Amino acid sequence: MAEKLQFQSEATARAHEGEDEGLPSLLPRFGEEKFPWIQVWGYIGSLVLTFAALILVIDHVLPPVALLSVILTLAVGQAALQIGVFMHVRESRGLAWQMVFLGLVLLMAAGMVGMSIWIMLFKSGVS
Amino acid sequence: MSVPVAKEEMEQHLPLEFADEKESIKITGFWMFLVTDVMIFGSLFSSYAVYRTSVAQGPSAYQLFSFGPVILETVLLLTSSFTIGLSIYSMRRQNKQATIAWLIVTLLLGAGFVISEVHDFVGYVAAGATWHQSAFLSAFFILVGTHGAHVTFGILWATTLLIQLIRRGFTPVTTRKLFTFSLYWHFLDIVWIFIFTFVYLNGKIV
Numbered sequence: 001m002a003e004k005l006q007f008q009s010e011a012t013a014r015a016h017e018g019e020d021e022g023l024p025s026l027l028p029r030f031g032e033e034k035f036p037w038i039q040v041w042g043y044i045g046s047l048v049l050t051f052a053a054l055i056l057v058i059d060h061v062l063p064p065v066a067l068l069s070v071i072l073t074l075a076v077g078q079a080a081l082q083i084g085v086f087m088h089v090r091e092s093r094g095l096a097w098q099m100v101f102l103g104l105v106l107l108m109a110a111g112m113v114g115m116s117i118w119i120m121l122f123k124s125g126v127s
Numbered sequence: 128m129s130v131p132v133a134k135e136e137m138e139q140h141l142p143l144e145f146a147d148e149k150e151s152i153k154i155t156g157f158w159m160f161l162v163t164d165v166m167i168f169g170s171l172f173s174s175y176a177v178y179r180t181s182v183a184q185g186p187s188a189y190q191l192f193s194f195g196p197v198i199l200e201t202v203l204l205l206t207s208s209f210t211i212g213l214s215i216y217s218m219r220r221q222n223k224q225a226t227i228a229w230l231i232v233t234l235l236l237g238a239g240f241v242i243s244e245v246h247d248f249v250g251y252v253a254a255g256a257t258w259h260q261s262a263f264l265s266a267f268f269i270l271v272g273t274h275g276a277h278v279t280f281g282i283l284w285a286t287t288l289l290i291q292l293i294r295r296g297f298t299p300v301t302t303r304k305l306f307t308f309s310l311y312w313h314f315l316d317i318v319w320i321f322i323f324t325f326v327y328l329n330g331k332i333v
Contacts, residue, residue, distance in 0.1 A: 030140070039213055040209075057332060068329055071324050072325065093145045098155060102158075113172060
């Protein structure tokens with residue numbers, strides 16, 4: 001009985017090991033540098049993206065819907081920059097499970113925001 | 128097998144906030160909290176998206192907003208995101224003075240942001256644009272106010288971390304707390320970028 005249990009726990013351990021090896025995209029990575037260049041470039045990049053959106057709106061060269069899509073795309077780029085550069089998203093003790101949470105919440109939030117807007121504006125032109 | 132050896136070696140090179148198993152799991156837990164906070168802001172953004180043109184007798188977004196204070200707030204928050212990044216960078220290099228100094232700079236920039244935002248809100252209310260006025264203003268004040276309340280809470284939280292850092296130095300607990308605070312602060316910066324884009328810039332598109 002005891003042998004069987006031990007065998008089982010060994011198998012579980014091996015399965016976990018296999019699982020870790022099967023998820024190379026979640027393996028943690030740590031960055032080390034002599035000078036915080038990544039932070040400096042991240043800061044410059046975030047300022048450039050922000051002022052690009054601002055100038056686009058002030059100059060108003062694009063039609064409204066295209067303009068909104070472009071500045072929202074710039075905002076998404078900015079968010080990706082903050083998560084990638086400043087939030088150390090790949091750092092973890094074991095596998096970086098937060099990347100799974102983030103992917104899931106993007107899906108759920110996109111569904112929730114999109115569906116809420118759609119259902120609240122449903123037939124609003126009629127009533 | 129070489130895998131366990133590599134793991135052990137990796138654990139020895141882990142930054143202090145990940146060194147303790149129980150402390151490091153709290154960082155993963157904090158990511159889960161941020162994910163739920165995304166849902167809160169997502170629902171507030173969707174109600175704003177629906178009501179932003181329902182201005183009733185009140186002012187529209189185009190009439191209400193001005194770029195000056197909003198650009199100031201954006202630059203303050205972006206810079207504070209950079210300085211808390213430098214604080215974490217200094218923490219990794221065991222430089223306590225630089226960590227504390229950058230944390231103080233972050234706090235001051237955050238306080239500047241909140242003061243500017245409160246000044247904006249007071250101005251809107253003085254002009255008669257209260258949240259009773261229209262569905263647009265209700266959605267606006269709740270969305271931007273929730274973000275402002277998050278930043279205010281972050282300032283109070285960081286003040287307690289500052290005291291703990293000065294008194295206890297770098298331990299697995301204080302480094303973990305500062306790291307989760309930095310995650311929170313960058314997250315608020317991301318939310319602000321979407322408020323800046325979708326509320327303020329979009330309000331100026333006719």
